Amino acid sequence: MILLEGPYVSDFLKQTIKECRIPVIRNSFSAGVFAEEEQPTISVEEAVQRMKRNPEQLIYTNSENSIHWIEEHLSFTSLPGKINLFKNKVRFRELLRPLFPDYFFQSIPFGELATTDVSGFSFPFIIKPAVGFFSMGVYKVDKTDEWPGIVEKITEEVKLVQHLYPKEVFDSTDFIAEASIEGTEYAIDCYYNAQGEPVILNIMKHLFSSDKDMSDRVYITSKEVTSSNLKPMKRFLKEMGTIAGVQNFAAHVEVRVDEVGCIVPIEVNPMRFGGWCTTPDLAWHAHGFNIYDYFLSKKEPDWDRLLAEKDGEVFSVVVLDNSTGKEGADIRSFDYEKLLTNFGNPLEVRKVDYRNYPLFGFVFAQTKSEQMDELFRILTSDLTEYIRI
Structure with missing residues (x-):
C-alpha cells in the first residue's frame, strides 16, 4: 500500500503506482492526484483491516506529512513508535548511545x-x-x-x-x-525485510561547498560511490536495525564516514526514501530500476549487473534551494533554461512554486567523472544570476 501526502508526487511515482497497481489509500490529497476512474483507491477502513490481517503488510509514504494519519489510524501497529524513535533526534541519539557512548x-x-x-x-x-x-x-x-x-x-x-x-x-x-561529525556524508535509501535484514536500494554522496555548508544542494551517485560502500553500509544498517527492532520498514538514512571508515549516523527518515521524490527517482535515472517497486515487492537489486557498464558516469540530483537572500514573493521569475545550460546532460528539471516553498526546484543530471566542475559550480552558486526581481 502507499499513502500519498503533500507537498509533491512526481510523475515517475504516479506512473509506478499505475503500472504496478499499488493500492493507494484514499484521502483528500490522493483525490487531487488521481481521479477515481484513473486509479482506484482503498478506504481508510480497508487499509486498517489489511494491516490487522497481515502483520507483514508493507506501507510506503512519499511524505512525512502523513505521520499524523499513521498515528491516528495505525496506533495498534509498531509504526508510530518506530517513527517517533527515528524522527525525534534526541530519542534517536539515546537509542544509539550503546554504539556511540x-x-x-x-x-x-x-x-x-x-x-x-x-x-x-x-x-x-x-x-x-x-x-x-x-x-x-x-x-x-x-x-x-x-x-x-x-x-x-x-x-x-x-x-x-x-x-x-x-x-x-x-x-x-x-x-x-x-x-559535528567529520568525514564524508552519504545518504542511503533502504528497507528492512521481514527478518530485519537491510536491503540497500541507493547510495548517494552528499557534496558540500565548505565545512560550514549545511545545505542539501547536490547529491551524487555512481558505480564507485555505490560499490565501495555497499558492504560497510549494510553492516552498519544491520547493527542499527537490530537495536531499533525494525522489520518491513522503508528508510532514508544519512551518515558520515570518517577517515578510518567509522560510520556515524546523522538521522533516519522513517517510512520513505528521499523527500520530494528526489532520491528514488535519481535511482531510476542512475541505475534503471524502480526502488518503490523493489520495496513493495520485496525485491533485492543485483548490484553487480546494475553497475557493470557505469564506469565514469556520475548521476546527480541538485536541490535548488532559495539561497538568493530574496523572499520568494519578491522574485518575479526564475530562468530555468539558463540554469540548464550549465549542465552537459540535464535529464530532468522539476519546477517548484518558490513563492510558497523556499526552493526553486530540482535538476537531475548525468555527468562524466572528469567534468565534475559543472556540479561544483552549482554547488557554490547563490542562484541570484537566475532570478528577476
Missing part, C-alpha cells in the same frame, strides 16, 4: 537557545531542530562567539518555515546540539 548531544528548548551557555560544549557542534526536515534550521557552530548570531538566524528561519510543514515533520519546540 562518547558522542556528545544535548536537548535545548527553542525558547532557551538565546540564554544557553555553550562555552562548555565540545566545538565544533551542530545545532538543529529535534524534529526537522530538509536542513531547515541547521547550523554549524565553531566557537562560542558565533552562538548569538546563529540563534538570530535560527529564529528568523523558524518564522519563515514553521508554517510549511506539520509539527510531525518540522517542530521548532526543541533543538538538539550534537557533535
